[in-house]
Amino acid sequence: MSMRLSNLIAVALLGAFAACRGGISDQPPVHLVLDMDFQPKLKAQSESHFEGWSDHRGMRVPPMDANGRTAVVARGAMPRPELNNRDASNAFVTSNPVAATAEVLARGRKLFDINCAVCHGYTGQGGNDPQKGHGLVGRRWPVAIPNFHFVEGADNRVASLAEGEYFEVITNGKGTMPAYGARIAVEDRWAVVHYIRALQNLSK
Ligand code: HEC
Incomplete structure (x- = not known):
């Protein structure tokens, strides 16, 4: 009995070693754990046979907005000059x-x-104290998140910025703050600036 068992083990070991013999195979490897190895996607410059795309281009042109420009506005690009945040003398607009x-x-x-x-x-009070910070991400941010509100005796630089400067920060980001120019449309950025002022008026 024990003789047979050791034979069995020997055969199994032999099989295992044979599997690692380092030979080249044209068979695809057995994929037990798929991870993300097989993804339905289009690679850059590749052809697509998606039904809706008659030109078969895998790389699509971004959708147009009402002005006939791509909806995603690049850093600083200004499709409508009257919505620019700088005046003729290149100063930040205050209104x-x-x-x-x-x-x-x-x-x-x-x-x-x-x-x-x-x-x-939500209140625009910022702060990066894990106990008292107002934004879930902001309270763990390595840089202090500024308060938009006026505080008696504090450095109120950020609270005193011109409208055009708020617009600029939203568009291009600042320091470790990410840029939102490509994510928030031009008019919507001005809407956010109005909302910052509205928040500030609550604490005045
Ligand atoms: C990922 C975190 C994060 C998000 C999201 C974020 N900010 Fe900021 N923001 C910061 C940090 C950090 C600073 C301080 C940057 C510095 O001075 O280095 C800052 C600074 C500012 C300032 C002051 C700039 C100055 O001149 O000092 C304004 C205004 C501002 N943010 C507005 C916004 C607005 C509006 C949004 C949303 C569109 C936004 N932020 C989204 C992190 C963030």
């Missing part, structure tokens, strides 16, 4: 070129809550 209607404010609030509140907090 918002978009009118503050109830809809614009609501839009600004929505986009602020989606894009900014994680760091600056």
Whole structure:
């Protein structure tokens, strides 16, 4: 009995060694754990046979906005000059070129809550103290998240920025803050600026 068992082990070992003999095989390897090795995707410059795309281009042109430009606005690109955040003398504008209607404010609030509140907090009070910081991400951020509100006796530089400067920060980011120019449309950025001012008015 024990003789047979050792034979069996020997055969099994032989099989295992034979499997590692280092030979080249034209068979595909056995893929037990797939990870993400097989993904339905189009590689750069490749052809597509997706039904809706009659030109068969795998690399698609971004969708156009109402002005006939690509909807994703590149860093600093300004499709409508009247919405520029700098005046003729290249100074930051101090008044918002978009009118503050109830809809614009609501839009600004929505986009602020989606894009900014994680760091600056829903109230715009910022702070990077794990106990007292107002944004879930902001309270763990290595750099202090500035407060948008005026505080008696504090350095109120950020609270005192011109409208055009807020627009600039949203567009291009600042320091470790990411840029939102490619994510938030030009008019919506001005809506967010209105919302920052509205938040500030709450604490005045
Ligand atoms: C990932 C975290 C994060 C997000 C999200 C974020 N910010 Fe910031 N923000 C920062 C940090 C950090 C600073 C301080 C940057 C510095 O001075 O280095 C900052 C600074 C600012 C300032 C002050 C700039 C100055 O001149 O000092 C403004 C204004 C501002 N953010 C607005 C916004 C708005 C509006 C949004 C949403 C569109 C936003 N931030 C989203 C992290 C963030």
